[in-house]
Amino acid sequence: MKLSGAEIFVECLKREGVEIVFGYPGGVVLPIYDEIFKKDYFRHILVRHEQAALHAANGYARAAGKCGVALVTSGPGATNAVTGLADSYMDSIPTVCFSGQVPTAMIGTDAFQEADTVGITRSATKHNFLVKRVEDLALTIRQAFHIATTGRPGPVLIDIPKDVSTATCEFHYPEKVEMRSYKPVTRGHTAQVKRAVTALLGAKRPVIYSGGGVMNSRGSAELLTELMGKLNFPITQTLMGLGGVPYDDERFLGMLGMHGTYEANMAVSHSDLLLAVGARFDDRVTGKLEAFAPDAKIIHIDIDPSSISKNVHAHLPIVGDVKVVLGQILKELEAKGKQPDAEALKIWWHQITEWRSKDCLNFTQDMNGPIKPQYVVSQLHEKTGGDAIITTEVGQHQMWAAQFYGFKQPHRWITSGGLGTMGFGLPAAIGAQLAFPDETVIDIAGESSLLMNIQELSTAMQCKAPVKIAILNNGFMGMVRQWQEMFFGSRYSHSYCESLPDFAKVAEAFGGVGYRIEKPEDVGPTIEKALAIRDRFVLMDFSVTREENVYPMVPAGAGLHEMVLS
Amino acid sequence: MKHTISILVENEFGVLTRIAGLFSARGYNIESLNVAPTLDYTASRMTLVTRGNEKVIEQIKKQLNKLIPVIRVEDLTNQSHMERGMMLVKVQATEKTRAEVLRMAEVFRASVVDVSEASYTLELTGKENKLEAFLRMLEPHGIIEMTRTGPVGMRRGAKGFSVD
Numbered sequence: 001m002k003l004s005g006a007e008i009f010v011e012c013l014k015r016e017g018v019e020i021v022f023g024y025p026g027g028v029v030l031p032i033y034d035e036i037f038k039k040d041y042f043r044h045i046l047v048r049h050e051q052a053a054l055h056a057a058n059g060y061a062r063a064a065g066k067c068g069v070a071l072v073t074s075g076p077g078a079t080n081a082v083t084g085l086a087d088s089y090m091d092s093i094p095t096v097c098f099s100g101q102v103p104t105a106m107i108g109t110d111a112f113q114e115a116d117t118v119g120i121t122r123s124a125t126k127h128n129f130l131v132k133r134v135e136d137l138a139l140t141i142r143q144a145f146h147i148a149t150t151g152r153p154g155p156v157l158i159d160i161p162k163d164v165s166t167a168t169c170e171f172h173y174p175e176k177v178e179m180r181s182y183k184p185v186t187r188g189h190t191a192q193v194k195r196a197v198t199a200l201l202g203a204k205r206p207v208i209y210s211g212g213g214v215m216n217s218r219g220s221a222e223l224l225t226e227l228m229g230k231l232n233f234p235i236t237q238t239l240m241g242l243g244g245v246p247y248d249d250e251r252f253l254g255m256l257g258m259h260g261t262y263e264a265n266m267a268v269s270h271s272d273l274l275l276a277v278g279a280r281f282d283d284r285v286t287g288k289l290e291a292f293a294p295d296a297k298i299i300h301i302d303i304d305p306s307s308i309s310k311n312v313h314a315h316l317p318i319v320g321d322v323k324v325v326l327g328q329i330l331k332e333l334e335a336k337g338k339q340p341d342a343e344a345l346k347i348w349w350h351q352i353t354e355w356r357s358k359d360c361l362n363f364t365q366d367m368n369g370p371i372k373p374q375y376v377v378s379q380l381h382e383k384t385g386g387d388a389i390i391t392t393e394v395g396q397h398q399m400w401a402a403q404f405y406g407f408k409q410p411h412r413w414i415t416s417g418g419l420g421t422m423g424f425g426l427p428a429a430i431g432a433q434l435a436f437p438d439e440t441v442i443d444i445a446g447e448s449s450l451l452m453n454i455q456e457l458s459t460a461m462q463c464k465a466p467v468k469i470a471i472l473n474n475g476f477m478g479m480v481r482q483w484q485e486m487f488f489g490s491r492y493s494h495s496y497c498e499s500l501p502d503f504a505k506v507a508e509a510f511g512g513v514g515y516r517i518e519k520p521e522d523v524g525p526t527i528e529k530a531l532a533i534r535d536r537f538v539l540m541d542f543s544v545t546r547e548e549n550v551y552p553m554v555p556a557g558a559g560l561h562e563m564v565l566s
Numbered sequence: 567m568k569h570t571i572s573i574l575v576e577n578e579f580g581v582l583t584r585i586a587g588l589f590s591a592r593g594y595n596i597e598s599l600n601v602a603p604t605l606d607y608t609a610s611r612m613t614l615v616t617r618g619n620e621k622v623i624e625q626i627k628k629q630l631n632k633l634i635p636v637i638r639v640e641d642l643t644n645q646s647h648m649e650r651g652m653m654l655v656k657v658q659a660t661e662k663t664r665a666e667v668l669r670m671a672e673v674f675r676a677s678v679v680d681v682s683e684a685s686y687t688l689e690l691t692g693k694e695n696k697l698e699a700f701l702r703m704l705e706p707h708g709i710i711e712m713t714r715t716g717p718v719g720m721r722r723g724a725k726g727f728s729v730d
Contacts, residue, residue, distance in 0.1 A: 122587055
């Protein structure tokens with residue numbers, strides 16, 4: 001039977017098991033939208049800006065463990081999507097974005113709403129396609145989902161000219177997808193695994209350092225926790241890796257890096273063996289490269305060969321899927337039947353306990369003073385039992401959320417790590433909420449970030465996503481202000497907003513519930529009230545100390561051991 | 567150090583931009599690049615010459631392999647291999663110098679591909695240094711224009727470089 005391109009589109013998405021598409025219609029995607037209307041195969045969430053479609057798809061993908069899908073129109077629709085694509089690319093989040101394109105005959109003529117979408121998004125995607133013939137559409141969609149979700153995941157864009165959606169051809173859905181140029185390795189090299197186990201058993205000052213790869217390889221967090229337990233090794237995590245092991249396990253040292261804990265950064269700096277699991281030695285993690293874990297033998301497990309020895313030389317690389325390789329390591333450990341050096345570990349743990357006793361994240365909330373942002377995050381943890389799905393925007397509030405929330409499980413922490421996109425949290429929260437309608441989803445936000453995509457309150461209302469938004473409102477672009485205070489003589493050049501809206505009223509204007517909280521004693525009760533509301537979104541605008549800084553902090557260009565504690 | 571890298575890619579539109587884009591985005595240099603379809607028309611073969619220390623070259627190879635349409639990457643530099651480039655050079659030929667230019671072409675085994683009252687156009691194939699030497703010898707006679715390819719290269723011996 002002959003189908004049109006638009007019909008093939010919906011048929012393919014159905015077969016890929018797509019349940020939700022985040023999108024925004026426009027001229028050249030109307031044939032596709034018409035088919036979505038007729039077939040009703042999946043839920044379509046109408047966003048208010050295409051950037052938000054990609055962030056929502058990102059949040060959905062990370063919470064649900066599925067591929068996020070977005071649909072945008074040509075020209076401005078596609079260019080608006082670029083930030084969202086770049087964000088998913090940096091954080092390796094599986095997403096497929098469909099963009100409309102002007103008819104093939106008009107490509108290159110500067111037609112209305114024409115943009116060179118494939119050219120513009122080439123460096124913001126794992127791969128992209130321009131479909132020129134309707135006959136190629138089904139295979140391209142199949143390949144796009146395959147590429148997005150396998151290997152090191154990432155966003156893939158498919159640009160579909162209008163005449164390709166309307167042209168017809170015989171529909172064949174390719175059941176299998178085989179690409180001779182794309183065959184990611186998942187299993188670790190056996191000899192390397194053996195060498196790694198020998199090194200692990202011989203280590204005297206080991207540290208496990210895990211990252212976002214653990215989130216992308218579903219089921220690997222359990223194995224990571226098992227390995228940590230078997231070896232009794234300390235573990236630290238990157239911003240992207242939080243939740244990889246339960247936060248309250250005593251072997252968890254907290255996050256490392258620029259705003260990592262004292263114990264995590266000191267342990268890494270003094271380690272003799274570093275087991276990097278699905279982490280990419282980002283500059284926010286390593287600080288000054290020469291001073292990063294100078295005495296450590298580095299074992300690096302990563303599915304992307306180009307991540308290995310890119311920034312820091314890996315003495316023992318293992319290319320493969322984190323879950324598969326951790327399974328191999330556990331098996332090899334068992335086969336060897338040996339224990340790590342208990343005597344050395346005892347001394348090492350003693351040292352770590354001493355570092356830990358600095359209690360570097362300590363803060364005091366004066367119940368008669370202004371609200372501390374750290375207190376709000378701690379209260380959010382307490383009232384949700386550490387079980388909520390947390391998204392964030394970017395800045396100080398993001399770091400406080402990372403430091404103080406405490407995650408019991410993986411896939412409950414959704415933040416823009418690599419690109420650092422302000423405006424990410426609200427649409428991501430909507431995406432996560434749609435994946436888990438009955439769970440509590442909280443966007444911990446800054447007032448400046450939230451304003452970047454605040455129009456998405458309208459999306460939350462329309463799709464009945466009862467997300468909670470907790471603004472740590474200090475009236476500044478907090479992280480910018482902190483840097484200006486520390487490195488630019490406290491000259492707060494354009495890092496504050498003078499005419500901020502009344503956020504509670506904004507929330508109400510969009511149809512949700514809004515609270516303004518100014519006293520510490522009201523923090524807990526307001527959160528409780530907010531958590532009880534399930535039929536609409538709730539915005540909590542916490543007025544917090546204006547010039548609080550995020551500590552500890554490793555100044556840019558310094559080594560991890562040179563962190564400033566207060 | 568200079569490296570010559572063979573790359574086998576899917577013969578599809580945009581693949582050259584992906585390679586070029588990768589080099590510009592990551593701050594690597596392309597010294598020369600040759601692309602043409604192989605015997606199997608679904609694949610193209612590129613010979614790319616770049617410079618960098620060992621770490622940079624390693625990263626270049628990994629990044630190339632990471633591109634979806636790239637099928638194979640091989641660094642020829644540290645293996646026994648051959649490289650050849652081709653050059654067309656138009657040189658002035660007066661009554662006095664015609665014979666000398668022709669003699670030089672003969673010495674280098676260049677062929678004459680075009681003749682006019684005042685010029686010869688010569689074609690020469692060979693290693694980079696041979697092409698350079700030829701240019702040096704022609705220089706005094708007055709080079710009107712010159713165009714050349716970067717080198718193409720392959721490994722010596724019976725082993726091939728193909729899709730499978």
